[in-house]
Amino acid sequence: MRIGAIFFVTVFTIKLQFVLTDFYSSIFTLTKLSENESALVTALQRFITVQETEGQSVDGFLKEFLLTTEKIVKNAKPIHSPIDAFHLLKRWVDDWQKCFDIALCSECTIDEPEIEFNLSRSIIENLLGGWPQQSDLDATVDAIFRLWDVYEFDLRDFLRGKIFKYQTEPLTPLEVIYIANKAEDAKNSYNSIKFLEALLYEIEDGALPDSHVGTTQLVRMIASAYNRNNMPWKSVELLKERTKKEPENKRLQNDLKYFESRAKSIVENVTVLEKPNTNIIMLMPSTRIFYEEDMIRKYKALCRKNLKSQKALSKLFCFYKTTAIPIFLVKAELANIKPYIYLFHDVISENEIDFLRNTSSEMLTRSTVLQDTQKGTMAEAENRISRTAWLSDIQYPKLEKITSRVKLITGLETEYKERFSNTEMYQVLNYGVGGMYRPHLDAMYEAAGKSSGADTIESGDRIATVMFYLSDVMYGGATVFPKVNARVQVKKGSAAFWYNMHHNGDVDTRMWHAGCPVLVGSKWVSNKWIRENGQLFKKPCELIQHFHNVVNTQL
Numbered sequence: 001m002r003i004g005a006i007f008f009v010t011v012f013t014i015k016l017q018f019v020l021t022d023f024y025s026s027i028f029t030l031t032k033l034s035e036n037e038s039a040l041v042t043a044l045q046r047f048i049t050v051q052e053t054e055g056q057s058v059d060g061f062l063k064e065f066l067l068t069t070e071k072i073v074k075n076a077k078p079i080h081s082p083i084d085a086f087h088l089l090k091r092w093v094d095d096w097q098k099c100f101d102i103a104l105c106s107e108c109t110i111d112e113p114e115i116e117f118n119l120s121r122s123i124i125e126n127l128l129g130g131w132p133q134q135s136d137l138d139a140t141v142d143a144i145f146r147l148w149d150v151y152e153f154d155l156r157d158f159l160r161g162k163i164f165k166y167q168t169e170p171l172t173p174l175e176v177i178y179i180a181n182k183a184e185d186a187k188n189s190y191n192s193i194k195f196l197e198a199l200l201y202e203i204e205d206g207a208l209p210d211s212h213v214g215t216t217q218l219v220r221m222i223a224s225a226y227n228r229n230n231m232p233w234k235s236v237e238l239l240k241e242r243t244k245k246e247p248e249n250k251r252l253q254n255d256l257k258y259f260e261s262r263a264k265s266i267v268e269n270v271t272v273l274e275k276p277n278t279n280i281i282m283l284m285p286s287t288r289i290f291y292e293e294d295m296i297r298k299y300k301a302l303c304r305k306n307l308k309s310q311k312a313l314s315k316l317f318c319f320y321k322t323t324a325i326p327i328f329l330v331k332a333e334l335a336n337i338k339p340y341i342y343l344f345h346d347v348i349s350e351n352e353i354d355f356l357r358n359t360s361s362e363m364l365t366r367s368t369v370l371q372d373t374q375k376g377t378m379a380e381a382e383n384r385i386s387r388t389a390w391l392s393d394i395q396y397p398k399l400e401k402i403t404s405r406v407k408l409i410t411g412l413e414t415e416y417k418e419r420f421s422n423t424e425m426y427q428v429l430n431y432g433v434g435g436m437y438r439p440h441l442d443a444m445y446e447a448a449g450k451s452s453g454a455d456t457i458e459s460g461d462r463i464a465t466v467m468f469y470l471s472d473v474m475y476g477g478a479t480v481f482p483k484v485n486a487r488v489q490v491k492k493g494s495a496a497f498w499y500n501m502h503h504n505g506d507v508d509t510r511m512w513h514a515g516c517p518v519l520v521g522s523k524w525v526s527n528k529w530i531r532e533n534g535q536l537f538k539k540p541c542e543l544i545q546h547f548h549n550v551v552n553t554q555l
């Protein structure tokens, strides 16, 4: 019986049809996790009930966790923000795992509730293609730091679950300390101290509960962090303030004495806690692309502008087409003047968007970052936090209609073929927590850190990009062009179009662009890359006039 049980569990565990290497890299996969949590709750409820009916004592953690999680799952909200993702992953990686560990029983037989409960885990793991790991949680904390760095949202609001006008469940003090510790582990004292200070102020103001962590303990943690950063005078200041409130506290007095002597012994006290250079480069050090500081500064500034009001946005680069424009555009290109990015509104229907997203969904959960690298290069895969699916016009003839529309709006040949093609398959992307695509050029040439494959030799390079927006995003996620100071806001049903190459075949190095980190929402886009092949006798732009009623180039 016992051997049977072990065999049964093992079969379920190893019979994964596909393996998800991570969950954080797409909001879609995180949503799958959230949708399956109620099955875990049901399994835990059943486990507790059976144990109680059998007169066995039930572990206190299980009962308490069930109570809180039942409520959360009942009122489950979509996974929109990094806070939602953090809560979800923390539960799956730490708490649910702890439940199964508690119920793990090597001596049990198959008819015992422990086996049934652990089996339910294997079934769900099998269904999902994996179980979230510590690395998912770490990536989510990284995303929080990256988003704070780029968007500079109010940290105290953030702890209360508020990101600009979006409101979700607050972080618990223990969760904030967890995040602060992760920053400390990454030698990022600035973030660690800022998160702890925000927590202290929130607790002192009564906005967050101080359960589990007393404010005294928090003050001691902050003081010691300042001391580690050669700012013992700051530790002294904090503790002096605190000892006034708790004159009897011996620990505080001891700490104070120690920091006072440290302050005296240090010749040069640091006066300001330096914000580390936590730009997005440092988060993915293995990339082969080196960014100029200026590019990153502009990238961040453009991403941030995205959060300003529509009114402020409309002052930016703005350009309307008339029937006379195409000629003017060609001239502008030849004269090496500012390149243009066209924005088309309502260019893809709800029905087509659903088709692209739904058809990709299953592929997204199967595709791993590694599979993605087979199409591009390692550097390309590391450059973005998203999941990717490729849909071919041949396999899905419904897509041909969209492809002919691309031909109409661009004036370029767009037929998709397996070889010597005018275009590539549709690439559908869903971004993850803080998901982004770092600055890059779409053309495949070497200097952009990409290697070109056989298809590039046969079909030519990516002469132009048409990118459809398949979702709205509440905050963040704009497409920005740091070298030409342009930004395209995410708008469901719109498409952006630009040339990646000059008419002489050289890559247009002004067209560096990036997907800004997604702050709140789930961003879906689809690229249709147009190749050089077959475009020789085309006069790009000419056909735009036939479509000018859907053209709006306001960026």
Ligand SMILES: O=C(O)CCC(=O)C(=O)O
Binding pocket: 429, 437, 442, 477, 478, 479, 480, 513, 514, 515, 516, 525, 527
């Ligand atoms: O998502 C975005 O805004 C940019 C995506 C992009 O540039 C790409 O997929 O090549």
Ligand SMILES: [Fe+2]
Binding pocket: 440, 441, 442, 513
């Ligand atoms: Fe791109």
